[in-house]
Amino acid sequence: MDTEIRQKSGAQLLQYAPFSSCVDPRFWYKLSQLKLEKYKLSEESVNIDGFFSNVSTLGMGLRVSVDESSFERNSGIGHNLLPMRGTLMNKNTLDGFRDLDKKALLQEVGKELWKQIQNGQALENPTILNSFLLLTFADLKKYRFYFWFAFPALLHPSTPVYASSIHDIAEEMNPKQVASLGDAYSNIPAESPSKQFFIVTLLNDNCDIASLATFNEKVEEWRRNSATKFYLGFADPSQLEANPGWSLRNFIALIHHLWYPDLGDEVKVLCLRMEYGKGGSNVAKSICVTVQLSSLLAETPDFPGTIGWEKNLKGNMGPRMADLSSSLDPIRLAESAVSLNLQLMRWRLVPSLDLEKVEQTRCLLLGAGTLGCNIARCLLGWGVREITFVDSGKISFSNPVRQSLFVHEDCLEGGKNKAEAAARALQLIFPPVRSRGEALHIPMPGHPVSKAEEESLKSAVARLEELVASHDVVFLVMDSRESRWLPTLLGAVHQKLVITAALGFDSFLVMRHGLKTCSVDPGGDSPPLACYFCGDVVAPGNSMKARTLDQQCTVTRPGISMIAAAYAAELAVSVIQHPLGGGAPGISLEKFGEEDVGNEREADCVLGKVPHMIRGFLSAWHQLGPATPAFSQCTACSEKVIEAYKSEGLEFLLKVFESSAYLEELTGLKKLQEESFDAEVWVMDDTDDDETEDHDDLRGSVEDAASS
Amino acid sequence: MDTEIRQKSGAQLLQYAPFSSCVDPRFWYKLSQLKLEKYKLSEESVNIDGFFSNVSTLGMGLRVSVDESSFERNSGIGHNLLPMRGTLMNKNTLDGFRDLDKKALLQEVGKELWKQIQNGQALENPTILNSFLLLTFADLKKYRFYFWFAFPALLHPSTPVYASSIHDIAEEMNPKQVASLGDAYSNIPAESPSKQFFIVTLLNDNCDIASLATFNEKVEEWRRNSATKFYLGFADPSQLEANPGWSLRNFIALIHHLWYPDLGDEVKVLCLRMEYGKGGSNVAKSICVTVQLSSLLAETPDFPGTIGWEKNLKGNMGPRMADLSSSLDPIRLAESAVSLNLQLMRWRLVPSLDLEKVEQTRCLLLGAGTLGCNIARCLLGWGVREITFVDSGKISFSNPVRQSLFVHEDCLEGGKNKAEAAARALQLIFPPVRSRGEALHIPMPGHPVSKAEEESLKSAVARLEELVASHDVVFLVMDSRESRWLPTLLGAVHQKLVITAALGFDSFLVMRHGLKTCSVDPGGDSPPLACYFCGDVVAPGNSMKARTLDQQCTVTRPGISMIAAAYAAELAVSVIQHPLGGGAPGISLEKFGEEDVGNEREADCVLGKVPHMIRGFLSAWHQLGPATPAFSQCTACSEKVIEAYKSEGLEFLLKVFESSAYLEELTGLKKLQEESFDAEVWVMDDTDDDETEDHDDLRGSVEDAASS
Numbered sequence A, B: 001m002d003t004e005i006r007q008k009s010g011a012q013l014l015q016y017a018p019f020s021s022c023v024d025p026r027f028w029y030k031l032s033q034l035k036l037e038k039y040k041l042s043e044e045s046v047n048i049d050g051f052f053s054n055v056s057t058l059g060m061g062l063r064v065s066v067d068e069s070s071f072e073r074n075s076g077i078g079h080n081l082l083p084m085r086g087t088l089m090n091k092n093t094l095d096g097f098r099d100l101d102k103k104a105l106l107q108e109v110g111k112e113l114w115k116q117i118q119n120g121q122a123l124e125n126p127t128i129l130n131s132f133l134l135l136t137f138a139d140l141k142k143y144r145f146y147f148w149f150a151f152p153a154l155l156h157p158s159t160p161v162y163a164s165s166i167h168d169i170a171e172e173m174n175p176k177q178v179a180s181l182g183d184a185y186s187n188i189p190a191e192s193p194s195k196q197f198f199i200v201t202l203l204n205d206n207c208d209i210a211s212l213a214t215f216n217e218k219v220e221e222w223r224r225n226s227a228t229k230f231y232l233g234f235a236d237p238s239q240l241e242a243n244p245g246w247s248l249r250n251f252i253a254l255i256h257h258l259w260y261p262d263l264g265d266e267v268k269v270l271c272l273r274m275e276y277g278k279g280g281s282n283v284a285k286s287i288c289v290t291v292q293l294s295s296l297l298a299e300t301p302d303f304p305g306t307i308g309w310e311k312n313l314k315g316n317m318g319p320r321m322a323d324l325s326s327s328l329d330p331i332r333l334a335e336s337a338v339s340l341n342l343q344l345m346r347w348r349l350v351p352s353l354d355l356e357k358v359e360q361t362r363c364l365l366l367g368a369g370t371l372g373c374n375i376a377r378c379l380l381g382w383g384v385r386e387i388t389f390v391d392s393g394k395i396s397f398s399n400p401v402r403q404s405l406f407v408h409e410d411c412l413e414g415g416k417n418k419a420e421a422a423a424r425a426l427q428l429i430f431p432p433v434r435s436r437g438e439a440l441h442i443p444m445p446g447h448p449v450s451k452a453e454e455e456s457l458k459s460a461v462a463r464l465e466e467l468v469a470s471h472d473v474v475f476l477v478m479d480s481r482e483s484r485w486l487p488t489l490l491g492a493v494h495q496k497l498v499i500t501a502a503l504g505f506d507s508f509l510v511m512r513h514g515l516k517t518c519s520v521d522p523g524g525d526s527p528p529l530a531c532y533f534c535g536d537v538v539a540p541g542n543s544m545k546a547r548t549l550d551q552q553c554t555v556t557r558p559g560i561s562m563i564a565a566a567y568a569a570e571l572a573v574s575v576i577q578h579p580l581g582g583g584a585p586g587i588s589l590e591k592f593g594e595e596d597v598g599n600e601r602e603a604d605c606v607l608g609k610v611p612h613m614i615r616g617f618l619s620a621w622h623q624l625g626p627a628t629p630a631f632s633q634c635t636a637c638s639e640k641v642i643e644a645y646k647s648e649g650l651e652f653l654l655k656v657f658e659s660s661a662y663l664e665e666l667t668g669l670k671k672l673q674e675e676s677f678d679a680e681v682w683v684m685d686d687t688d689d690d691e692t693e694d695h696d697d698l699r700g701s702v703e704d705a706a707s708s
């Protein structure tokens, strides 16, 4: 920065951290389009909107960004971004761009700003203190864009400004007062001018934020009551300890011109800096600058000089150039558009959302039926880039109307493989996605294989284990109960996050299999979370009846699969956002009282609660969220089973595939059955509405599967 | 039927209603496939499964159906269909088909059946009394299938059987006893042999149904206690007053051979016939036949003769032919497959579901964004055949990952129109759908038009009105609040079912605008249901703030749109299934107590409850279903507004488009505002979790829209 430096004893020269510009490629795309369709040869100035933020968690620093939406005024920027008005001057030729008198242009802008300070309009709308100029030339043949930003700052007062102190807000206010300031600031809508420049008064522990237009009134209040403290404040995007952001420069010009000497020798300026953490937003990183007004000349220039052209990347005063000849590639545009859409969630609503974590999550979908297709779509919407489908089925004529990645053509000539077709469909939707499909058949308990088939079974098991190990989340969305057994076991062995979804006619179950480290209740001693099989007292594949229910798969209300798929994907993303990931404690949603609403607890992530399971009932438009503990004799996730697999490997699996009764022997379930066999377990009637009342029953909590 | 008729005084000759066969085209498709891939030149008999039903509501009559699933044994047939075992004999040549000794074949089957009756195995598994033979020849070159069904019936006893009485069950049992019989029968799984042939004992008001294998025991019970009544029963698909179904023929052979004369001179046979109505299933249409055993010869043939070859459509004993050369067209196959899938819902789970009503519903989707795309998919899954999209937007690069009918290619060259692309996508998924797209711009309050634009506005209004009038359900799923106003008004004018869906970041609102005739609570006096605008105290388009919120549209969790879309489609289908349609009363879901679960009420349809609205909150995995009354000063649905439109037409609309304040004048809202203006109404913060607690507030119950 070109702030002049002059020494003065006992005080610190104020140096401002400058804004820097950031242009999304889609800004150029939109500009090209507008140039061709609307502006044509006009060189008239165009009003555009940029945005910046004083929320440090967003990591935007002092950047002022423009993107596609910059051309639509009032495009509603949200709570964490602050709008900055800009003026775009697009020249028709490179010569016009080069030859424009940039100094004179900036003086024009400065003159207008100074006029608004003098006539008091700046008090009504102080956001004009933050503004930018953008000079451009668009070479539409080569897709090169020349541009130069200016952030106009008045050279007023003409002498340097000193601060008698620059200190943390903690030295200025007690924690209660800081909290009160944060609350008051949060309540101001992002669009309000008072979000950018404002007056703060502090009485006891209560902070009040008011518009600059109320200056006289507020000063009077302050003078009347000596217990009141008075500050001027502004949204400060700087994160430097001793350097407030560029906005303070014009603010001091206004303060000095309008309110000195009325304000006295000094004024305290709050440089308001927000961050998000556990418990919401706070302003604890703010600083306070005591500005020495008395050291300033009492001058009233016709208009002060104006500076502010941005330096280029080499550190010189000069324009920059964006070469988009490659990135106007539609695939890159799609990438940028999708990522912008996701960033908006962060920027506008959930600053602590970790989108990178979601993007890097490798998802394995075992099943490419109604659930698999819809879950993949939802993951794509969340920005997941690596999705692998496993399904050995072929697409049949009844599938496309419910399985959202397939079309009629996929059914011809016997039907394409579902997994491969689903992977291909994702690429047609969003080419950068890394999707794959494998027509792997998942071996099942109680489905014996012949000697001849053993080799192919061996390789299927090995491949499935490789896939589980090389992904982060495994979705069990196949259409038979037995086929979920091996992946559940492998998920437990490799301690992966496993999400199961299963459908009834108008009900669904979505649950996560917790890691060993996660518990039913937050805290140390409670047992880990149940898996899909923990509720069973017979091994999968051992029940004719269960198989029959499984095969009723397609008989579901079409909406059920969409809802369950959305919940499955959203549950996965919530778990990913939890600091403990798959180890996040699962808690029964019913345990939340009204008093918990809005309170962050250990079972919450930035997206809200992280339940163990959700059971929904469409006929009653109702859902439940019980949490159940793992069963020590579970046929899929118990220690005994995991140990047997670890020590015997394929030999163990062969015994299980031969007869699932082996699992009942191993886990001691058989003994349990003999001791207390309750024939009623079998009479599960999945058309019976009464099941809505059975949710607390462990057996009732595991629903029969249906997805394709 | 070739039942011999011989007169006998004082009694009625028993004549049986025969089974008739019904072959789904997909049966032939599957047979062709199996013939080519598996059977090849083998002529070995194959076991297949057919199904029939004694539920009259299903409208299947005495039909025994086979379809694709017939080749998979144990394919889990559900609660309303009864399995019938069959034997398929497919001949390699037409000569082989013609020359087979059909009489001898039937005798073979009869011999085996007779053996099982004699050795008592038929008591363990009486379903063998119902069985069929299917003789086929598949001409795979011409796609012609020759076939002949037989439903084997033993000619035993060899003399005619007389009934001393055939009467309604109401003459036999009191209503309590009939209800008890119905309950006992419903509790038997469809797969159980006792669902088809069984013993009924009646003591006081309690009916008990038992397996034929318990005959001795049951007869003893009956003899011990003279208050007990004893019946033999069977599942009777016949709906004729005096003619039981064909199954009774073999049953009487068994009864006569095994239990006469032990049973006495007569036995009462219950011909059990089910129907579904309000309150679930009942057996009130059953009849009771008193069979005169004493009139029968006491004979024990080595084996009795067997009859049962089906007549063809001309009424002759002869084979039939299905010419599928045209219907093996993949589009017809898709149609048949999708319709079968839907029928399964009815057959297996919800017999009174009116699928035709859903299929005939013409749906208008105003908006082809995330919600529009997903709702259309869900409607397609439900069998809706006519879907029209209206959207003037173009597909942008960020759309395909969330808008499930678009792919990357649709974004190229400036992007296709959303409505047209969505309509085309539906056809690619399911070619028979009648989908259309129109790039119509919907005029909005507070968006004035110039004189020059008036003509195009006029035609837009006229077209929109035409569309509303020519569809049955209108979905409001656009991305701005104002654009919902005109369609809401037109929906109210034409008294159409209107479903609105709107999204927040992690919350949604799905609601229906009730017809004038529908009320908040079932019953006469309560007010009609609110529309989307009923909760507002300002006219749409009159608030800068509201517009800003609307434009935060894309900032939603991806799962939210799937869930809301599924609820919107399922709510529409539920309303369609309600006897009162759009006039169905809407009731707050919160008013349902535990005691209501499973009870049918006036607010229920066959699919369950029919609420007014559903508000969901994903961060808490929670949803609410309040019902709110219409507002007499509503800017969209109140009488004053409807009257103004009816009398002034376009003139009225022009005033509203010019300034939405006109609506506030007209409805008296302005006066209301002046009287009690509450600035707090404006401070709606849609990122604030506290909104979950605001649901009972009428203002809070209308959420800002977001769909594209």
Ligand SMILES: [Zn+2]
Pocket (backbone or CB within 6 Å): A530, A531, A532, A533, A534, A535, A630, A631, A634, A635, A636, A637, A638
């Ligand atoms: Zn387990």
Ligand SMILES: [Zn+2]
Pocket (backbone or CB within 6 Å): B530, B531, B532, B533, B534, B535, B630, B631, B634, B635, B636, B637, B638
């Ligand atoms: Zn209304």
